[in-house]
Amino acid sequence: MPSLFKRHPWRTLPVVAAALALIFAAGYFAEQRELQAKMDAVRQATAAHVLGLRGLVEKHDFLPHAAARHPDVQHLLQAPRDADLQARVNAYFADLQTTTGAAALFLIDREGLTIASSNWNLPSSFVGESYRQRPYFEDAIEGRRGLFFGLGLTTGQSGLFIAEPVRSGNTITGVMVVKISLDPLEQTWRHGANPVLLRDSRGVVFLSGVPEWLFQSAKPVSASDAAWIADHGQYGTRRRFDVLPWTIRVRDDVPGFVLRTSIDGRTRDYLALDTPLPGLDWTLTVAEDMREVREARRLALALGTLAVALLLLGVLYWRLRERRYAEQQSARVELEHRVEERTHDLQQAHAFRKAMEDSLLVGMRARDPEGKIIYVNPAFCAMIGYSPDELLGCRPPYPYWHPDDLEKQAKDSDDALNGRAAPHGFESRIRHKDGHDVLTMVYTAPLIDADGVHRGWMSSIVDITAQKQAEARQRDQELRLQRSARLASAGEMASTLAHELNQPLMALSNFALASRALAARGEAAMLTGALDDIVEQSRRASEIVKRVRAMINPQRADYATLVLGPVIDHVEALLKPELNGQGMLLRLMLEDPAIKVRGDKVLLEQVLVNLIHNAAQAMLDQPRHRRRIVLATCRVAQGVRISVSDQGPGVPPEQLEQIFAPFFTTKPDGLGLGLNICRTIVEAHGGAMTVANDADGGATFSFILPIVQ
């Protein structure tokens, strides 16, 4: 927790200062308010006291004036020795005193002697006493109203003396005095909670709620004032007036002042207000205990402190919460981060797996033990043209099974599901969605999940269509190669030869012409290069010629004893696709397939292929039903006669003679070498080749070979 503050000390300081300021402001404002209330109370109390005082004074104010008018009073002053009159006046005064509640009424003659008094019958009677040094007498005898507070010279009891001159015409004959006791007032004050006091014009306290303060002075009394007081016996024989035990502090914010004093041994603060009483020349001081103000301030301070403490606690709680929230937040973020990392790892792994699956060219298919497809990879989908949605959930028979192989497929599938699949895989022909066949190799392995439970079967399917096709193509190519290498018709060979030769010849010609130009320009180095090229191209041409010659040279023939039937069968097999394509029918009419001849198998096949080719080409313009070639053998005297007949237009009679001549051709791109080569081969075998037109159209080429027994 302290760390909360330590973390930002520079930030905490103003907060503390502000909190303190707040507390003190609260205290101050509470104090002010209470002070104002107090002040109002003081004012009210003052007003009440003033009113009370005035009432008291005014109540008796008229009394001396009225009494002075009384004829008996007037008369008594004229005849002071008249005892009867004096008795009457005394009775009157006593009556007035009882009626009005004044302390005493008495009449003084011009000399200051009391000639009648309400207390004439009491031991403390004023009658006969001289009061000429009293200030009220002095005032009244001079025609003014006298007002004086002091201790009675006779009774020693304090009172307010109101004196009025008694006039007889224009002369003042005496002074009528009423003494009012302020004791009841003082008694009330003493019982009041707060001190009230009255000071005379010299600052001496003469009436006070607090008895200790009586006859003390707010400020030191000057010697002349003290003398005056003593002379006039205002406060008996007192000559010393101590300064009040007050510590006075004047406040700016309120009128009046604060006084600190000790009453009954307890130090107290009072809010006091001085009010001058104009008619009386007194000062009324009313004080109110400041305790409440202080308490209010204290309360406000306490409340402020409490509020601040609560606020602080709130802030601390909030910060704690914030921090806990932040911690939770960071924990959550960390968790999220970790989850994210984990997810990322998983995604990576997934992506890796997916990339692996996608890159596989091998189709993958997983099935549950009942044969329901539960997984396929893109390669498998691509292989068979179905989307994963179409495949997942399928049970045998699957849509891609080849309709012709349904039985085999079902058996293979069963075997695989029962764990009897061949470990080295089995071939399976399946049907692509678009209808073409796909040849595959299927390998099946049990699918074991992470818990080791056998969940089904995983098969990898390898598309071997291309491989199979390649194999087929290779076989096909081999066959074709064999045919073109060993059995190419002489015409084709010649055409190839011409084209092959054209290349070096053209190059030769180019180099030669270039050489001429280079020679003319004197470019010796380039000329040499060109000439080298000429030599090279000549060699190339001769190589080609040599190669062809080697191919058709009967001298290199490999003679052996041959059974004629298989040779002819082989030729038929070789040519059949081509003849079928052209709508030609090849019919064999072999008298005795077992006849043996001596010869080179390849060369004899070449002759037959060439003749059959020619026959087919001769019939290209014939209607379909006439496109028939007959290959026949029959024994003749010289051996066996082999003939190839067509139903074409036949050979024009004028060409019969020259048809075997070299470079004779009826074809637009022929070289005229085919038949010539054939005849050369036949003759090399000790035979002869002839041609004849048939009676029903068409031509027959035939040759005779000697028979080997």
Add this chain to the structure above:
Amino acid sequence: MKDSPLTLYVVDDDEALRRSLLLLLFSQGLAVQAFDSGEAFLEAVDPSQPGCLILDLRMGGMSGLAVFERLRAAHSPLVTVFLSGHGDIPMALEAVRSGAWDWVAKPDTQQLLDKLPAAIAEARARGHAGRLWEELTPREREVARLVGLGQPNKEIARVLVPPCGPRSVETHRANIFHKLQCANDNELGRWLAAYPWLR
């Protein structure tokens, strides 16, 4: 016109023949670019630029005819001279009928040298025509094509998108004649017929 750059291409899959052609044409003062297959040629050369092409008919891979078909489909102004071997002559004739400039039967080098200048001149003419055509605004080209078809101004004004007045067609026409250096409609028609690949 004589100074305009012209490229001569040789496409033949026979290395020796290709080299010999290069040397021959070089000795005649002609710069040549050679390719060993139609694919390589189509890959490297922008067919929309004029030039002269000596193209072997029979090649492994893409045949000469297929290359020519591709050029024709691209409306290429290239002038094509075929080299044909024995037996390919009908094919070569067919190619010439469908727009090839000429053909030469192997191994007649002299014939090639004889026919080449005309082919080169044609290529230059095509290049020049192409440049003139480029100077026309798209609007003028459209008008020129319509004029070449023999349409009257009024009809052209109606057919054009957006249509305009016959008078502005007249202005276009004058601009076209000036830019293509033609004197009249007939000449323009012939000019356009001679260069049908211009768009």
